Amino acid sequence: MPAVPGLPAATARLFTLLKQLIGAQEARNEIRWMQEALTQPVAPFADSTDLKTMLRRRLNGEPLQYILGNQPFGPLNLLTRPPVLIPRPETEDWTIRLSERLLSWSEPPASLLDLCTGSGCIPILLCHLLPSGSLHATGVDVSEIAVQLARDNAALCDIAVPPEGTAAPERSGTWKRNTFLPLLGNISDPAFMAAGGLRPPYDFITSNPPYITKRDYDSLPPSVRNWEDPRALIGDPADETQSYRDTQGLTFYHTIADLLANPTIKLLRPDGRVVLEVGEGQASAVAEILDRKAHMKDIEIWKDPWDKERTVVGRT
Amino acid sequence: MRALAVEEHASLTARLLTLFDETLPTLVVPPSSTAHLSALVELKSGVGGQEASLFVADLLRAYECAAHKYGWKATVMSSDTLDQGGFRDAILEVKGERVYDLMRWESGVHRVQRIPLTESSGRIHTSTVTVIVLPLSEDQSQPEKDDLFSMDEVKLEVMRSRGAGGQHVNKTESAVRLTHIPSGITVSMQDERSQHQNRRRAFQILRARLMDRKMTQDVVERRDARRKLVSSADRGEKIRTYNYPQDRVTDHRIGMSIMNLPAVMEGGGLCDFFEALEHSHYHDCLEEVLNS
Structure with missing residues (x-):
């Protein structure tokens, strides 16, 4: 059981600074988690090997999750690697x-x-x-680092990754396990969606797309703004190819x-579900977009544990 | 011939004593219904300020040593560390065979007498730590089907506000608090980085508290808790003294002393108390059976 007392003087000074920065209770938790991480067999991607370095990085504003190299997510402990978005507890909850x-929404395998x-x-x-063999998932991300991290x-987590370009696992029927295939691609690029890497129609679409407004982004805490990929955060990219000026x-x-509304792609099957995470105050606007543009039915809004409307669910 | 008889007499007497002392009670006293339970051991610093907090840490280590001696698995589940050293409180999870049966007699007030490290004048201080041992059931696969409580009796709160939350914030905010509305029992847990884990542990502690309450009530209702039984009912009672200057640990309920304090604190010597108390409990049960 590691305790805070007995730190070498230089480390104790850094710890005092951390307490001033994030509060005594938080600092005590964080230093304990750092100490625990140091007693673990070395994580394959964490590069801090002593407490002093960890505290220095933390004082420099780096998120704890990048320093420790992982973040719990449900019963799992996922790897984190800058600048890929750190999994959030709100996402974990929904x-x-x-x-x-x-x-209950779809016959397995989904x-x-x-x-x-x-x-x-x-x-x-x-x-x-x-349950094993009940879900075959595909993920798409525009960042190469993210796709590698997902893999x-x-x-x-011992989830099978099927080889790319072969028959979809849900159709081949030979997969007794759940599978996840991460793919590199830009969902805003019509060419990617048409290129055939995906195998629609899907039973479910999920997404936690970037949703922070440019105005909010500029005032985000430094541990988010200076460390996490803006492409995972900013909801309205200043990108020439975007057709919206939202x-x-x-x-x-x-x-x-x-x-979802595109009749040639047919991304979601009839009676399929789309589940989207949204930012604070965006739920009703997103529900309206799903209703108006994609003609989704039975739209539900789920709250997160902090009582914020966090997830919008619709049915085709 | 005489020598043979003497020899046989001795061995037969010994055997009779074993039969009487050890075998008979196990036949007469019904087998423990709690033998399968593990335990949560809660330690709270009492009177004595920082010295009491330091003793929480010492006692915690003594329990870990004892658990190790039995081959039990002991994990510190939650602790409130103080910067000056020691813990305001701590919860130790101990898993294994007969953990609860052997450790349940630890509930009560533990008193320490020693010169604190922080004391410059060399005066002996008396401080206390309160210990509560709760029964821990391993089978928690389906919390919804628990007969101790139903999910709609429990209010789950996440601590503090995350502002906008979601992508806007990457601070760890994993603390949770459970309130069992019918009993008013609350459990807070913030030691894990994962809210999911904190929630699981908080439910584990809530379940242990409720099971403890139920068992105490059952005991009272069955009226088989006599004065002599070291029951869990009176937790305010001073049960043991750890006297450092005299190198002695005394259990006041059975009047037993061990004259080697480091062996108790760091060598797993608490096991001797566990077993003596369990033995005494056996005899009390036996007496109960014979008197009824």
């Missing part, structure tokens, strides 16, 4: 909730597409929680709704 309802998959946390936790996380952080929801 993903667990989704896992409890998913199979197919799922996770857009903007990042670390792969959503499909990987679903694959972990659902590493799948391997770490400023409410809703661009990706428009993109997703258009994909």
Whole structure:
């Protein structure tokens, strides 16, 4: 049981600074988690090997999750690697909730597409929680580092990664395990969606797309703004190829709704479900986009444990 | 011939004593219904300020040593560390065979007498630590089907506000608090980085507290808790003294002393108390059976 007393003087000074920065209680928790991490067999991607370095990095504003190299997500402990978005507890909460309802919505094996998959946390936790062979997930992300991290996380959590380009696992019928295939691609790029890497129609679409407005982004805490990938955060990218001029952080929801409504792609099967995480205050606007653009029915809004409207669910 | 008889007499007497002392009670006293239970051991610093907190840490280590001696698995589940050293409180999870049966007699007030490290004038201080041992059932696969409580009797709160939350915040905010509305029992847990884990542990502690309450009530209702039984009912009672200057640990209920304090604190010597108390409990049960 590591305790705080007995720190070498230099480390104790850093600890005092951390207490001033994040509060005494938080600092005590964090230093204990650092000490615990140091007693573990070395994590494959964490590069801090002593407490002093860890505290220095933390004081420099780096998120604890990057320093420790992982973040618990449900019963899993996922790898984290800058600048890929660190899995959030709100996402953890709705993903667990989704896992409890998913199979009542669809006969297994179900197919799922996770857009903007990042670390792969959503499909990987679903694959972990659902019975063997009941879920075949695909994830898409625009960042190469994210796709590699998602692959590493799948391997770490013992989720099978099917080879790319072969028959979809849900159709081949030979997969007795749950599978997750992370793919590199830009969902805003019509060419990618048409290229055939995906195998629609899916039973489920999930996404935690970037939803922070440009205005909010500029005032984010430094541990978010200076360390996590803006492409995973900013909802309205200043990108020439974007066809929307939204400023409410809703661009990706428009993109997703258009994909859902596209009759040639047929991304979601009839009676399929789309499950989207949204930012504070965005739920009703996203519900309206799903209703108006994608003609979704039975739209539900789920609250997170902090009583914020966090997830919008619709049915085709 | 005489020598043979003497020899046989001795061995037969010994055997009779064994039969009488050890075998008979196990036949007459019904087998423990709690033998399968593990335990949560809660330690709280009492009077004595920082010195009491330091003794929480010492006692925690003594329990870990004892658990190790039995081959039990002991994990510190939660602790409130103080910067000056020691713990305000701590919860130790101990898993294994007969853990609860052997450790349940630890519930009560433990008194320490020694010169604190922080005391410059060399004066002996008396401080206390309160210990509560709760029964821990391993089978928690389906919390919803628990007969101790139903999920709608439990209010679950996440601590503090996360502002906008979601992508806006990457701070760890994993603390949870459970309130069991009918009993008013609350459990807070913040030691894990994962809210999911904190929630699981909080439910584990809530379940242990409720099971403890139920068992205490059952005992009272069955009226088989006599004065002599070291019952869990009176937790305010001073049960043991750890006297450092005299190198002695005394259990006041059975009047037993061990004259080697480091052996108790660091060598797993608490096991001797566990067993003596359990033995005494056996005899009390036996007496109960014979008197009824």
